[in-house]
Amino acid sequence: MAHITIDGQIVPFEAGQTVMEAAMAAGVYIPHLCHHPDFTPHGSCRQCTVTLKNGWNITACTARAAEGQEISNNTEELNLVRKRLTQMLFVEGNHFCPACEKTGNCQLQGVAYHLNMMSNHYPQFYALRDVDATHPDILLDRNRCIFCNLCVRASHAEGKDVFAIAGRGINKHLVVNSESGKLIDSELTADDRAANICPTGALLVRGKAFQAPIGQRLYDHHDIDEITLGGRHGG
Amino acid sequence: MAAKLKLATTSLAGCFGCHMSFLDIDERIMQLVELVEFDRSPLTDIKNCSPCDIGLIEGGVCNADNVHVLREFRNNCKILVAVGACAINGGLPAMRNSIPLEDCLRESYVNCIGIENPQIPNDPELPLLLNQVHPIHEVVRIDYSLPGCPPSADVFWKFLTDLIEGHEPSLNYDLVYYD
Numbered sequence: 001m002a003h004i005t006i007d008g009q010i011v012p013f014e015a016g017q018t019v020m021e022a023a024m025a026a027g028v029y030i031p032h033l034c035h036h037p038d039f040t041p042h043g044s045c046r047q048c049t050v051t052l053k054n055g056w057n058i059t060a061c062t063a064r065a066a067e068g069q070e071i072s073n074n075t076e077e078l079n080l081v082r083k084r085l086t087q088m089l090f091v092e093g094n095h096f097c098p099a100c101e102k103t104g105n106c107q108l109q110g111v112a113y114h115l116n117m118m119s120n121h122y123p124q125f126y127a128l129r130d131v132d133a134t135h136p137d138i139l140l141d142r143n144r145c146i147f148c149n150l151c152v153r154a155s156h157a158e159g160k161d162v163f164a165i166a167g168r169g170i171n172k173h174l175v176v177n178s179e180s181g182k183l184i185d186s187e188l189t190a191d192d193r194a195a196n197i198c199p200t201g202a203l204l205v206r207g208k209a210f211q212a213p214i215g216q217r218l219y220d221h222h223d224i225d226e227i228t229l230g231g232r233h234g235g
Numbered sequence: 236m237a238a239k240l241k242l243a244t245t246s247l248a249g250c251f252g253c254h255m256s257f258l259d260i261d262e263r264i265m266q267l268v269e270l271v272e273f274d275r276s277p278l279t280d281i282k283n284c285s286p287c288d289i290g291l292i293e294g295g296v297c298n299a300d301n302v303h304v305l306r307e308f309r310n311n312c313k314i315l316v317a318v319g320a321c322a323i324n325g326g327l328p329a330m331r332n333s334i335p336l337e338d339c340l341r342e343s344y345v346n347c348i349g350i351e352n353p354q355i356p357n358d359p360e361l362p363l364l365l366n367q368v369h370p371i372h373e374v375v376r377i378d379y380s381l382p383g384c385p386p387s388a389d390v391f392w393k394f395l396t397d398l399i400e401g402h403e404p405s406l407n408y409d410l411v412y413y414d
């Protein structure tokens with residue numbers, strides 16, 4: 001079977017598979033936030049950046065595996081880059097984990113823990129972001145949105161197209177497809193995939209928060225590599 | 236035995252939760268005082284910092300006095316440590332950052348339910364509030380950060396014993412969390 005290597009480990013792949021798909025199938029964790037096995041790759045978070053032998057960086061979620069590729073993944077250098085990217089996400093949004101319903105089960109936190117991130121490193125933006133609490137069953141707190149586009153892709157796949165990302169830089173934000181721009185007037189319902197897929201605490205189905213006590217939450221004692229490869233995730 | 240390390244601590248825009256968590260090292264504090272001498276700290280009530288080896292800062296910067304105290308610590312401490320969520324990213328006090336300061340003060344001291352003699356406090360003794368709350372690394376250089384709200388007693392213990400023993404401090408997976 002055709003194969004690539006990741007950090008020296010032989011990883012078989014089938015024609016058409018991405019590096020991420022081949023890695024996951026072989027039990028090799030490549031950090032990721034915007035990747036989800038059920039949806040078309042988006043390639044925006046750059047967390048899955050890996051290095052080819054010729055020194056080029058590629059995103060594992062979008063690049064197809066090619067025979068003989070020699071890939072570096074779990075290296076000090078790449079993990080530092082990933083940590084810096086994660087820190088940028090933390091300062092770009094407003095992530096007050098102690099007050100967040102997703103805390104302990106959040107993939108952004110999980111990746112940050114995996115990377116042993118001790119501080120935010122950069123100055124905080126304190127961007128002004130709106131909360132949409134109009135929907136009786138779903139909460140949208142844009143302060144925690146990392147623009148992974150998963151809710152956009154999920155809603156598109158289920159034919160509703162409730163979400164899109166608009167604006168640039170500090171003004172970038174998630175928009176809701178409804179007359180008022182509010183969730184209450186959109187077609188989103190709590191059983192939609194789109195309402196349940198958010199890797200962070202930006203989109204939450206109400207009534208589910210704080211169900212697992214501290215110590216029993218997803219990432220309390222288990223590194224996200226273990227959780228992800230075990231087929232569970234916090235989204 | 237080598238000379239004791241000197242340790243200073245303070246709480247800026249914090250809730251003293253980090254200090255309380257530090258005290259949760261319980262009887263290990265007897266071991267700690269064999270190894271370190273406390274300088275300026277709410278635990279000693281010493282009001283000003285003298286030259287120290289380690290300074291632990293809880294809380295972010297929300298007023299002019301916080302800035303002053305933080306600079307005093309930086310000038311005196313060889314190693315300065317951001318302790319807890321508020322020191323690291325402003326924490327819950329920084330949730331006021333999206334609201335104009337005047338609106339915050341009006342809501343608390345004038346419009347709030349049950350207020351008698353409504354007025355915004357303006358005694359000259361009160362330190363002036365900053366428009367926004369800031370993490371401490373935006374004001375001075377920070378050598379280490381200990382995340383958590385608060386970091387557990389084991390985090391303090393691991394970090395300080397690493398430093399005292401002359402190791403590069405490191406926290407394993409179970410000791411790093413943000414809530």
Ligand code: SF4
Binds near residue numbers: 144
């Ligand atoms: S979304 Fe995740 S990282 Fe952001 S505040 Fe919530 S728990 Fe923390």
Ligand code: SF4
Binds near residue numbers: 147148
């Ligand atoms: S709301 Fe959640 S799923 Fe949607 S783009 Fe933001 S972080 Fe991603």
Ligand code: FES
Binds near residue numbers: 048
């Ligand atoms: S997971 Fe590949 S870019 Fe986000």
